[in-house]
Amino acid sequence: xxSPSHTDDATSLLKLKGVGPKVAEKLQRLDIYNQIDLLFHLxxxxxxxxxxxxxxxxxxxxxxxxxxxxxxTEIKYARRRMLLSRIADxxxxxxxxxxxxxxxxxxxxxxxxxxxxxxxxxxxxxxxxMTHPEFRxxxxxxxxxxxxxxxxxYPTTEGVHQLTLRNIMAQVLEHLQNDRxxxxxxxxSDIRKKYHWPSLKQALLYIHYPPxxxxxxxxxxxxxxxxxxxxxxxxxxxxxxxxQLRLSMxxxxxxxxxxxxxxxxxxxxQLPFTLTAAQQKVLDDxxxxxxxxxxxxxxxxxxxGSGKTVVAALAMLQAIEAGFQAVIMAPTELLAEQHYRNFKxxxxxxxxxxxxxxxxxxxxxxxxALQQISSGEGQxxxxxxxLFQQEVSYHRLGLVVIDEQHRFGVxxxxxxxxxxxxxxxxxxxxxxxxxxxxxxxxxxxxxxLDCSVIDELPPGRIPVETVVIPDSxxxxxxxxxxxxVQQGRQIYWVCTLIExxxxxxxxxxxxxxxxxxxxxxxxRVALVHGRLKPEQKENVMQAFKxxxxxxxxxxxxxxxxxxxxxxxxxxxxxxxxxxxxQLHQLRGRVGRGSNESACVLMYQGTLSDxxxxxxxxMRETSxxxxxxxxxxxxxxxxxxxxxxxTGLMQMRIADLQRDQHLLPLVSEIAxxxxxxxxxxxxxxxxxxxxxxxxxxxx
Ligand code: ADP
Ligand code: MG
Numbered sequence: 274x275x276s277p278s279h280t281d282d283a284t285s286l287l288k289l290k291g292v293g294p295k296v297a298e299k300l301q302r303l304d305i306y307n308q309i310d311l312l313f314h315l316x317x318x319x320x321x322x323x324x325x326x327x328x329x330x331x332x333x334x335x336x337x338x339x340x341x342x343x344x345x346t347e348i349k350y351a352r353r354r355m356l357l358s359r360i361a362d363x364x365x366x367x368x369x370x371x372x373x374x375x376x377x378x379x380x381x382x383x384x385x386x387x388x389x390x391x392x393x394x395x396x397x398x399x400x401x402x403m404t405h406p407e408f409r410x411x412x413x414x415x416x417x418x419x420x421x422x423x424x425x426x427y428p429t430t431e432g433v434h435q436l437t438l439r440n441i442m443a444q445v446l447e448h449l450q451n452d453r454x455x456x457x458x459x460x461x462s463d464i465r466k467k468y469h470w471p472s473l474k475q476a477l478l479y480i481h482y483p484p485x486x487x488x489x490x491x492x493x494x495x496x497x498x499x500x501x502x503x504x505x506x507x508x509x510x511x512x513x514x515x516x517q518l519r520l521s522m523x524x525x526x527x528x529x530x531x532x533x534x535x536x537x538x539x540x541x542x543q544l545p546f547t548l549t550a551a552q553q554k555v556l557d558d559x560x561x562x563x564x565x566x567x568x569x570x571x572x573x574x575x576x577x578g579s580g581k582t583v584v585a586a587l588a589m590l591q592a593i594e595a596g597f598q599a600v601i602m603a604p605t606e607l608l609a610e611q612h613y614r615n616f617k618x619x620x621x622x623x624x625x626x627x628x629x630x631x632x633x634x635x636x637x638x639x640x641x642a643l644q645q646i647s648s649g650e651g652q653x654x655x656x657x658x659x660l661f662q663q664e665v666s667y668h669r670l671g672l673v674v675i676d677e678q679h680r681f682g683v684x685x686x687x688x689x690x691x692x693x694x695x696x697x698x699x700x701x702x703x704x705x706x707x708x709x710x711x712x713x714x715x716x717x718x719x720x721x722l723d724c725s726v727i728d729e730l731p732p733g734r735i736p737v738e739t740v741v742i743p744d745s746x747x748x749x750x751x752x753x754x755x756x757x758v759q760q761g762r763q764i765y766w767v768c769t770l771i772e773x774x775x776x777x778x779x780x781x782x783x784x785x786x787x788x789x790x791x792x793x794x795x796x797r798v799a800l801v802h803g804r805l806k807p808e809q810k811e812n813v814m815q816a817f818k819x820x821x822x823x824x825x826x827x828x829x830x831x832x833x834x835x836x837x838x839x840x841x842x843x844x845x846x847x848x849x850x851x852x853x854x855q856l857h858q859l860r861g862r863v864g865r866g867s868n869e870s871a872c873v874l875m876y877q878g879t880l881s882d883x884x885x886x887x888x889x890x891m892r893e894t895s896x897x898x899x900x901x902x903x904x905x906x907x908x909x910x911x912x913x914x915x916x917x918x919t920g921l922m923q924m925r926i927a928d929l930q931r932d933q934h935l936l937p938l939v940s941e942i943a944x945x946x947x948x949x950x951x952x953x954x955x956x957x958x959x960x961x962x963x964x965x966x967x968x969x970x971x
Contacts, residue, residue: 286308286441289441313961331365337394341360342360342361343358368401368402369402425482461953513946513958516721525567544583555727559703569702572723597669597670597671598654599652604658609655633806678706733867736895742875766789767846782828801814801830835862837862838866840863840866843860844872872891
């Protein structure tokens with residue numbers, strides 16, 4: 274939040290006509306706190322009321338202004354009661370359709386009345402029509418006054434009408450025009466000259482009030498040079514803010530953690546496999562980082578199944594060898610439980626003490642866990658979000674590992690880091706993700722982190738054969754399950770629902786499980802979902818891992834991280850409703866052992882174009898990077914990275930997908946600003962990110 278003192282200065286919103294405390298408060302919902310913020314509240318699109326369109330030449334889906342005379346107005350009862358009014362202008366006619374109307378409105382539209390009308394043209398049963406157009410009755414000989422420029426359409430919020438907003442904007446833009454509001458261009462002028470970018474004032478005036486000859490589609494696609502120059506400024510602000518964050522972290526102190534090999538050598542010796550070259554390379558990066566006296570901030574990207582857990586374990590051992598605690602946080606109970614079990618098997622034989630902390634612990638267990646953590650008795654700590662909550666205090670935390678980072682926000686990551694702070698010392702951080710993103714995007718989205726990639730899967734993996742099947746062939750799928758069980762295979766059956774409700778998901782999974790148990794008498798069926806108690810979940814997963822269950826019916830709780838190598842067939846219901854990265858994560862649960870594996874994507878009804886595209890991608894490739902690239906094409910980065918990811922994705926006009934090509938230029942300009950105009954950095958961040966920068970100092 275910006276400080277209230279903003280309301281006192283010359284740029285206060287209250288200085289504008291039509292803005293009282295109430296409107297000012299509502300504008301805050303649009304992130305508008307002062308007049309400058311208003312200037313950066315840019316139009317979504319434009320309306321052209323600069324001329325009258327003859328009805329004979331209207332195009333469907335265009336928004337136009339027409340003048341016409343009412344020929345007939347009547348109330349109709351179709352599925353709903355509605356008012357239909359037919360108007361004509363000599364070149365053609367148009368039907369106006371109103372679902373909400375008063376008698377007074379009906380009377381206005383009497384035969385012979387002349388209207389000025391603005392709206393979107395649609396195709397109706399009896400020719401072209403407009404639904405709920407804006408209209409005004411013209412006096413007998415009135416010639417309507419036409420606008421001399423395009424009208425901007427702004428994003429609005431409840432209680433602030435479009436016309437109110439336009440009115441307020443007009444005042445601010447006039448101040449800008451007359452230089453009563455002064456806005457410094459913060460992109461250095463040599464750069465602006467080089468690329469022929471207009472000044473900030475010119476750019477803003479153009480975007481709010483484009484001239485008549487402006488190309489509307491260029492503007493609406495954000496491609497005009499005025500917009501692009503602002504996009505660059507905005508991306509620059511974000512880039513600089515992440516660089517600042519990184520710099521300030523680099524100036525922080527951390528304890529150097531020297532590896533002795535005492536624990537890690539024994540750990541490696543007991544592993545049933547050797548590390549891949551990619552794992553080893555990433556581990557070398559980590560080992561180096563952790564020996565520095567400033568905190569590691571490393572992101573490890575590695576496809577599903579690339580073996581990130583072992584890498585995390587080795588990093589944790591390095592911290593423990595140096596006499597510190599290490600903590601690993603996972604986004605779901607199920608995944609955290611699995612890590613706990615794995616780490617117990619791996620690390621207890623080395624004589625290490627593990628602690629477990631989740632939100633679902635009973636009071637006594639919880640107290641014990643907290644005590645172990647604060648006394649330092651717990652050396653390896655595993656858990657969920659509960660790990661950074663208030664009552665938790667660490668004894669000597671050397672390393673924080675965050676698994677499946679895309680499920681956490683930047684705030685949570687920083688909060689856990691704050692937790693481990695001792696005096697001026699911060700713990701090292703290792704962040705792991707299975708959502709790989711292309712390099713240019715990573716440079717911006719993760720500009721505050723160093724990145725390593727595990728770009729190789731453990732040997733012997735056979736790609737998962739993927740088929741797409743309509744729900745109508747369900748019985749064939751059930752037969753396939755039976756056949757697989759006869760061959761000693763284990764199977765996941767994933768029930769998905771779009772509803773967020775865990776209760777509904779659980780219910781569907783329960784019903785599916787009993788139907789399958791009914792149909793498959795000789796198959797051992799079990800069920801796991803988010804509503805089970807932790808012990809119940811753990812028991813089921815353990816039984817499945819031990820091979821005591823053949824078919825595990827599950828909700829998407831098994832999406833991240835679950836590792837049962839003997840499972841080699843997965844059925845996903847309603848696959849058409851899931852995003853690519855989620856499908857990839859789910860499918861990553863099979864193909865982990867040496868058996869040939871398969872994944873059946875079932876869908877209901879007819880597929881939409883995007884759904885068809887998505888399922889085709891799944892069938893054709895198993896490469897996580899390739900899938901991420903396609904996902905980005907289909908959905909755009911905001912969705913892929915999650916808006917919670919960083920303040921970064923909530924941009925005002927930049928669109929990381931559309932504007933990707935500008936990123937290398939932005940990073941170049943950022944260096945230039947650093948060297949030659951460091952005084953511009955803070956104002957840039959303040960202007961574009963303002964209140965959102967609070968994460969920098971969480
Ligand atoms: P993810 O990167 O998806 O978290 P995991 O860490 O769960 O992957 O590892 C997937 C599986 O691969 C596990 O069963 C793990 O024991 C196994 N694994 C990890 N590294 C290797 C390796 N170098 N060789 C063979 N198997 C490995
Ligand atoms: Mg994992």
